[in-house]
Amino acid sequence: MPDTLTIPSSPAQPGGSPAAGGGGLPRLLPPAGAAPADLRAHLARHGALRYAGGRGRLTGEVAAAGLTGRGGAAFPVARKLAAAAGARPAPVAVGNGAEGEPASSKDASLLWLSPHLVLDGLQLAAEAAGAPSAVLYLRPGQRLHARLAQAIAERAAAGIDAVGVALVRAPDRFLAGEESALASRLAGRPALPAYRPARGLPRLAPARSALVQNVETLAHLALIARHGAGWFRQAGTAAEPGSMLVTLHLPDGHTTVAEVPLGIALADLLGLAAGQPGSGEPGVSCGPVPVQAVLVGGYHGTWLPAAQAARLPLANAMLRPLGAAVGAGVVAALPAGRCGLAETARVARYLALESAGQCGPCFNGLPRIAAALGHLAGSRPDRRAVTDLERWAGLVTGRGACHHPDGSVRFVRSALRAFAAEIGLHEAGRCSGTDPRPFLPLPADPPSSDADWS
């Protein structure tokens, strides 16, 4: 992962004024233009960290707030906290900042700009679990590590932490933050997903489990402890309360991190408007740039045609029936003039190469699927490639130890639907892509040896 960080702009810049729902956004990030928060600035803005006063005490408030995990799975945090409070011996509290998804930079931005909010939340998670120690699992990047190490030292000097926090570097792999891969890394082994998914909390050792929460989830936890569930619910919808960080890939090529209320219209989020600029033609555009499709949920997410996406909110309640999900908040608007099939083929190839090579359906199936997509992205593809893709997708789904094959296949299948017209064009020997530059971000090097997972 490059050592560059996106400085978030206010969400009002790309689209409208989503903060109108109340609750005062941004909550997690400093207001636009403010410098990254050191401990003094953090305390001045948010006040002192309020511990709940004992193991399991925070669970009720978090349940009332309806906070869900912001790492992608949207699992209710209160249920994990309750499981951790009941676990004997007490689990280790882990903040997951691996952020292996190349299209996401919200965790790195949060850690860079508001490290103390995350560290507050990690202390609260440790308290809720009765944890003897805590770990912050970070994506590679020397500047980020140095910053977090400095923040931890500041807190130690101020004496505000109840348990010590160790920094652990995650390998630069897509699956490094997968919970069982994280557990394996913390146990001193390569960060590979477990063959057999463990039930309940992941285990670091036979007698030691872990309470793993995404770093953004921890930051929300720190604010819920201070301001309560009612305050948290002032943003978002009743079913999906609160705000969340999103990484936006805008059609003009800019990437930005923003904090928005859940349930915000994708049209507001991306600044989508009906109609092509400069003409009365139907379609969807973002400023002067026409948009053809929107990717919601990152590389395990779903392509939606732009017209459909423009009518949808960023909420699982509306996205799940369409086979999509908010995920970790990656939203990309693909401009017209780029080939959606070529984009999908590039990402599918990356996803295949990021297979941990453990489960046959994954390391045999995903490369086949990626190769077939590469074929479709070329000129005059064989029609059978589509039926092959559908068949292989069915054979792969649900047969891996982790969710990597399922997520990758969901992404590919959605492309076959969203870019069906493009497939027709390619069969006729044409392509709507006029700009050959890649749009979606991908890292350069696939793993070449097993050491790349450590």
Added chain:
Amino acid sequence: MTGITHGTALWYASRATGVVTLVLLTAVVILGILVNRRGRLPGLPGFAVTGLHRNVSLLAVAFLAVHVATAIADPYVTIGLAATVLPFAAAYKPFWLGLGAISLDLIAALVVTSLARGLIGRRTWRGIHWLAYACWPLAVVHSLGSSADARGGAVLGVLVACVLATAAALAWRLSAAARQIPRARRAAVTLHRMSPSPARKAGL
């Protein structure tokens, strides 16, 4: 002793089941090697090889039970019950029968740990399962040493065939292990195989 009579029936039964057990054990070892290296048999899916390995093992145990029971029951030589499990405790050919007893004990350990694999954990089971490689040669030497008809004729032919088949399987296992693709490269290798050359050039 040229035909099967009332008095020699058990003696023949014991030797015949011994030979069959050895053939079955050889099949079990070869199937086990296939399972370990994810090898396939023509027309069978991967999981069926595992199923065959297990079922042939249990069949071998059944024949082994008859082999041991008939050897004890046979009045021609006296082999106590204890001598079938305690090595070198037999009055008759103590060394050669002792090897058979060790082999029997190892098979018992392999079967019990395999049935209790869920309880003892995969790693322990795997460690104990390596004993299979000690068990099979012991059974072969036991056959050669304790039975006069294994030194020539058809029985010797069967023995030699078993040894050759196992040696071939073992050689294949070692070469397959040497050819094994590291985990991190598996998807890349499949991708390379799948991609037509123009797409490969374009980096897709």
